Amino acid sequence: MTQALGNPVLDRAVLDPVFAPPFPQAVLPVLRNPQLRKNVAHAIDVIQGKRARLVAEKTDWQALRAAASQVRELALEDLGAYLTEFEERCTAAGGHVHWAANAEEARQIILDILREENAKEVIKIKTMTSAEIKLNPFLEAAGIGVFETDLAEIILQLGEGEPSHIVVPALHVNRSQVREIFERRMGLKDLSDDPHALTDAARNYLRRKFLDIPAAISGANFLIAETGSVAILESEGNGRMCLTLPRTLITLAGIEKVIPSYKDLEVMLQVLARSATGERMNPYTSLWTGVTPGDGPQNFHVVLLDNERSSILARKTERQTLKCIRCAACMNGCPVYRQTGGHAYGSVYPGPIGAILTPQLMQMHHAQSLPFASSLCGACYEVCPVKINIPEVLLELRSQVVNQERRTPGRFFDPMYLGLRIANVLFSRAWLFHLAQWKARIGLRFFTGKDGWIHSLPSVGAEWTQTRDLRGLPKQPFHAWWAARAKGAK
Amino acid sequence: MNEPGTSRQRILGRIASATKAVAKNPTELATAYAALSRTYIQAGAMSAEARVTRMIERLREYDAEVIECAPSQLAGAIALQLATSGRRTFVVPAGFPSKWLTAGFEWKIDHDLTAAEIEEADGVVTAATCGIADSGTIVLHHTEMEGRRVITLLPDWHLCILRASQVVEALPEYFSLCSQPPRLVTWISGPSATADIEMTRIKGVHGPRYLQVILVRDESAQVQVN
Numbered sequence: 001m002t003q004a005l006g007n008p009v010l011d012r013a014v015l016d017p018v019f020a021p022p023f024p025q026a027v028l029p030v031l032r033n034p035q036l037r038k039n040v041a042h043a044i045d046v047i048q049g050k051r052a053r054l055v056a057e058k059t060d061w062q063a064l065r066a067a068a069s070q071v072r073e074l075a076l077e078d079l080g081a082y083l084t085e086f087e088e089r090c091t092a093a094g095g096h097v098h099w100a101a102n103a104e105e106a107r108q109i110i111l112d113i114l115r116e117e118n119a120k121e122v123i124k125i126k127t128m129t130s131a132e133i134k135l136n137p138f139l140e141a142a143g144i145g146v147f148e149t150d151l152a153e154i155i156l157q158l159g160e161g162e163p164s165h166i167v168v169p170a171l172h173v174n175r176s177q178v179r180e181i182f183e184r185r186m187g188l189k190d191l192s193d194d195p196h197a198l199t200d201a202a203r204n205y206l207r208r209k210f211l212d213i214p215a216a217i218s219g220a221n222f223l224i225a226e227t228g229s230v231a232i233l234e235s236e237g238n239g240r241m242c243l244t245l246p247r248t249l250i251t252l253a254g255i256e257k258v259i260p261s262y263k264d265l266e267v268m269l270q271v272l273a274r275s276a277t278g279e280r281m282n283p284y285t286s287l288w289t290g291v292t293p294g295d296g297p298q299n300f301h302v303v304l305l306d307n308e309r310s311s312i313l314a315r316k317t318e319r320q321t322l323k324c325i326r327c328a329a330c331m332n333g334c335p336v337y338r339q340t341g342g343h344a345y346g347s348v349y350p351g352p353i354g355a356i357l358t359p360q361l362m363q364m365h366h367a368q369s370l371p372f373a374s375s376l377c378g379a380c381y382e383v384c385p386v387k388i389n390i391p392e393v394l395l396e397l398r399s400q401v402v403n404q405e406r407r408t409p410g411r412f413f414d415p416m417y418l419g420l421r422i423a424n425v426l427f428s429r430a431w432l433f434h435l436a437q438w439k440a441r442i443g444l445r446f447f448t449g450k451d452g453w454i455h456s457l458p459s460v461g462a463e464w465t466q467t468r469d470l471r472g473l474p475k476q477p478f479h480a481w482w483a484a485r486a487k488g489a490k
Numbered sequence: 491m492n493e494p495g496t497s498r499q500r501i502l503g504r505i506a507s508a509t510k511a512v513a514k515n516p517t518e519l520a521t522a523y524a525a526l527s528r529t530y531i532q533a534g535a536m537s538a539e540a541r542v543t544r545m546i547e548r549l550r551e552y553d554a555e556v557i558e559c560a561p562s563q564l565a566g567a568i569a570l571q572l573a574t575s576g577r578r579t580f581v582v583p584a585g586f587p588s589k590w591l592t593a594g595f596e597w598k599i600d601h602d603l604t605a606a607e608i609e610e611a612d613g614v615v616t617a618a619t620c621g622i623a624d625s626g627t628i629v630l631h632h633t634e635m636e637g638r639r640v641i642t643l644l645p646d647w648h649l650c651i652l653r654a655s656q657v658v659e660a661l662p663e664y665f666s667l668c669s670q671p672p673r674l675v676t677w678i679s680g681p682s683a684t685a686d687i688e689m690t691r692i693k694g695v696h697g698p699r700y701l702q703v704i705l706v707r708d709e710s711a712q713v714q715v716n
Contacts, residue, residue, distance in 0.1 A: 039688075046689035063530035070526045077512040078519050080505040093673070099498040151695060152686040168686060175687050195687040199695055206696065211605055227671045237643065237682035237697025244639045245605055255501065260523055262671035266662040267530065269677070280548065281625035281679035284697060286639075289673040294602065295638040296674075306501045314508035 015131075015162045017362050020346020022369035027344040036172055040164070040341040043171040047332050050278025051383075058274065067267045069387035072323035075225075075259050076313060082225040082258045083304065089228025093290025095300045103133035106305045110135065110217065110250055111142055113301055117248045119144065119215035123206075125232065125239045126150035127219025128166050128326065129252050129305060131348040132361070135217070147209050149238035151202050158185035164342030166349060167276045167328040172341050206238070216242035216297070220253035221325070222268060223302070226261040229289040230302065233272060233282045243286050249297035255304050256313075256322040268325065271385035275327035308361045317396045321356050323386045328353075330380035330390060336373055345370060352380035356393040364400055371397035415460040434479070441473045448472035532666070534624065534659025541623045545657045546705060548626025552680025553693050554701040561708045564651070565590050568615065571649055571702055577612030580649075581641045585634025586615070600641050608640060613647035614698075620664050621657040625679055628652060628703070629664060632674045639676060648698040650678075653706045 020026060030036055055061050075082055087097040100106035114122060122144055124130065136146045136157075148157045152170035156163060159181035163169030170178075179193040182201050191197060218239065222231040230251055232239050243249060259268065265287075273282040291300050312318050331337040331351025342350030347358040347367060355370040371394045380390040406417050426436050447454050454470040456462070464470060476484075495503070506513070514522055536544065546556045559567040569592040572580065579596040581603065591597050598611055608614075617635035618628045628650055630636045642648055658664050682697030693699060 043689045060530040063527075066527050067530055074522060074526065077509055078514055079509060080502055080513065081516070081519060083505070084502070099496070099501050101497045101500055105497055149696075150686070151684045155686070168689070170686060171689075173687075178687055195690045195692050198687055199684060199692045203695055210696070211609065224671075227673075229671070229673070235682070236684045236686075236695035238695065240639065240643050240676070241696050244643055255505070262668070263665045266665040267528075270530075270661055277685060279679070281622075281627050281677065283552075283679050283681065283683050285675075285677040287672075287675040292674055295632065295640070304501070306497075306504070310501060310504035310508050313505060 015343070015346060015348050016134075017347050017358050017367040020367070023344055023346070023373040024369065026346055027340050030340050030344055035174075036341060037339065039172050039174045041338055043168065044332055044338050047168070047278055051275060051329065051332065052278075054274045054278055054280060058270075064267055064271050065385055065387055068271050068325075068385050069323065071259055071264045071267060072325070072386045073320075076256065076319060076322050079255065079258065079313065082260060083255060085225040086223050086228055086258055087304075089226070090230075090290055090302060091228070093228050095228065095290040095302055098301060098303045100303055100305045100307070102307050103305075106133050106252060106303050106307070107135055107138045109301075109303050110252065111139060111144070113248070113250055114139070114144055114215055117215055117299065119213075119248065121145040121147065121209075121213045122215045122217055123147050123149050123209055123213045123242050123246065124153070124216065125218040125234065125242045126153050126169065127217070127252060128163070128348050129219050129254055130217060131163060133252075133305065133307065135252070147206070147213065149206055149210070149242060150234075151199065151236060151238075154202055154205070155181060158182070162343060163348055164350060165328060165331060166326050166351075166353075172343070206241075210238075210241040210245055214246050215248040215250070216246040217250045217252065218242055220251050220257050220302075221272070222265065223253055223258040224260075224262055224265075224287075225258050227289055229262070229287050231265065231285060231287045233269075233276075233285045235277070235283045237284060240284055240286055243288065244296045246297055248299040248301075250301045250303065252303045252305060255306055255309050256324075272325055272327055275329040275383065275385045308363060311363065312360045318356070318360060318393055320388045321353075321360060321393055323388050324353055324357070325386055326353075327385055329383040329385065330388075333379040333383040335375060335377060335379065340373075345373065352390045352394075353388070356390055356397060359397055359401075364397070364404065368401040368404070371395075371401060415463075434477075437473070437477055441475075444473055530662070531660050532662045534663065536623070536659050538654070541657055541659050542654045542705065542707075544659070545621050545623040545626060545652075548623065549680070549701075549703055552626055552683075552701070554626075554680055554703055556703045556705055558705045558707055561653075561706055564704070564706055565592060567704050568592065568649070568651070569594070571704065572613070572615075575613060575647060575649075575700075575702075577647060579611045579613075581608055581611045581614045581637075581645060583616055583635055583637025583641060586617075586637075590615075600637055603641070605640060605644065608644045611645045613649060613700075614641050614645040615649045616642055616651070618650050618652045618656065620667070621652045622661050622664055623657055623659045624661060627661075627677050627679045630676045630678065631672045632676070639674065642676070642678075643697055646694075646698055647700040647702070649702045649704065651704045651706060653708050655708050 098109045139146050155170040165171040175193045178198050179191050183191045186205050220230045221233050273279045330353050334352050337351045345354045347354050349357045355373050359367040374394050376391045378391050426432050452472045454472050457465045549556050568590050581598045584600050616637050619631040620629040681693050681701040682695050683693050684695045685691045
């Protein structure tokens with residue numbers, strides 16, 4: 001997934017880091033779309049308010065965060081042991097475990113299972129991992145009808161939209177837009193834009209599909225090594241439908257999703273729903289272990305996906321990225337995301353976690369602008385239930401991007417790198433520095449206003465002054481003042 | 491990318507080399523796991539009465555309907571709830587006691603009912619394994635009294651019988667009661683819901699739209715899970 005595949009089905013500009021424009025450019029259409037910004041800000045404010053209230057009532061919140069963080073850390077440090085334990089237990093319980101080194105392998109494994117089952121159609125529980133590997137367009141091109149069942153995913157699938165959030169993917173769509181999509185695609189007349197009516201429409205649209213379609217695809221919130229079980233948290237019951245009714249169930253999970261024991265859920269369940277949707281507990285959490293005779297799918301497959309996760313694991317600072325439990329609290333808390341929404345990130349993983357995860361999944365070959373899409377205010381770290389120090393990883397990735405760029409021959413004369421190289425020379429020699437200061441004071445005098453500020457510079461300097469003012473240079477620089485002061489004291 | 495072997499070997503090989511500085515042997519791993527900080531609340535401090543009150547309060551916040559009854563009144567309470575619902579056909583799990591199957595309703599006992607048969611029913615009546623007061627959560631282990639997962643999913647109306655002695659205050663208490671991790675679990679916190687449209691919580695999407703709970707006041711009994 002690191003390059004264009006030369007495949008008309010899978011090469012799409014939308015939310016593909018390979019094709020996405022850099023963040024500052026991608027963000028412009030959003031900033032000019034007041035409706036979209038209003039939808040995003042409204043949704044974010046609602047979730048944030050609920051989360052804050054429910055976290056505040058939890059007197060042991062910090063202890064839960066510490067435990068959640070440690071459980072995830074330990075699981076990653078000994079990932080090999082826990083994954084093989086999961087595989088062994090899941091297999092013993094009647095499941096089939098497959099390993100996929102990359103997106104292509106995962107897609108092929110899933111298609112082969114569906115073909116073997118003779119499934120012409122498949123129902124899906126919301127899984128961002130499947131969006132990461134572009135599963136839907138691949139299956140559709142192979143002639144398999146794919147039906148999303150999460151309400152937000154139906155809105156996006158029918159409206160041909162893209163997810164802008166990992167928990168509430170249609171957060172940028174408002175009720176009247178949903179009504180328009182449902183009317184058009186479900187052939188309903190006189191549908192009201194009351195969320196109850198819209199929800200009912202989705203229920204009716206999917207009911208027969210749940211009962212008739214023989215195969216389902218899910219993601220996983222947690223894989224439990226001790227028991228070989230999989231856990232899924234959801235709200236609507238579409239997940240339970242997919243996990244219970246079909247003959248065949250395929251679970252696609254990143255290798256990092258494993259936790260050591262059943263008991264660890266006592267921590268994870270307490271932090272996840274509160275962080276994600278601001279509820280004490282999400283309406284439904286399901287856990288199943290392999291195959292249970294007489295209850296649910298009798299044919300169960302788990303596809304464990306690496307897709308660059310093992311290379312993230314190898315890096316000390318970046319490893320914590322994989323602790324993520326996909327609650328989206330970081331994007332809900334992020335002042336940048338609140339203004340831009342998710343699409344500008346050009347990835348299925350937006351927001352602060354996306355800004356660190358996406359470029360790493362791309363082996364730093366794409367999405368290099370994302371680590372800079374942050375003010376480093378630290379709000380994401382503060383709300384993260386597993387204590388991922390996102391600003392720390394952002395800084396590490398920024399330094400990698402800068403190192404990459406300044407060594408790129410084409411950027412040798414890039415004003416920023418040229419300027420920094422000059423600064424490097426000037427700042428290391430006092431006499432050169434003083435000379436430069438003197439020259440700059442003369443040169444900048446023409447641009448400095450009466451208020452002592454520079455409001456507009458020509459040429460490359462304009463890139464700075466376009467969006468901010470610059471303080472004019474003082475008549476007497478500090479070192480001159482200091483020298484004069486010392487003389488005066490004598 | 492062209493490492494030899496199967497994908498399984500390649501991935502495990504890459505993980506092993508990525509974690510070689512931190513990975514532990516099984517004994518060390520067990521020690522490290524046991525040493526994890528678990529300073530969060532392990533057990534609540536409420537009285538039994540306050541715990542049950544909290545459970546009821548939280549269930550009602552989710553829009554579940556709750557009534558209470560003494561153990562001796564249970565059959566009557568079930569009949570009353572069914573009658574008030576205005577529904578006729580009810581699914582019950584295979585192990586559901588026949589003394590609770592009141593006359594006047596059509597009962598479908600789940601001896602491998604088909605999805606279509608379950609879908610046609612108006613409601614379902616089951617027991618539960620545990621209640622967690624802190625979050626108003628009902629835990630099903632899908633035992634003989636709780637039934638297969640599908641029966642509490644397709645009918646639009648779920649009547650769940652929870653005994654006061656099954657209610658714990660904090661989630662970790664439930665986990666410490668599980669001597670053996672169960673194979674199948676469903677945690678239910680209120681009726682099916684969504685907030686996908688403008689973050690407005692709407693009750694009832696695909697799962698049961700109505701959750702009713704009969705809380706049986708049998709306080710004297712001990713809390714048991716497995």
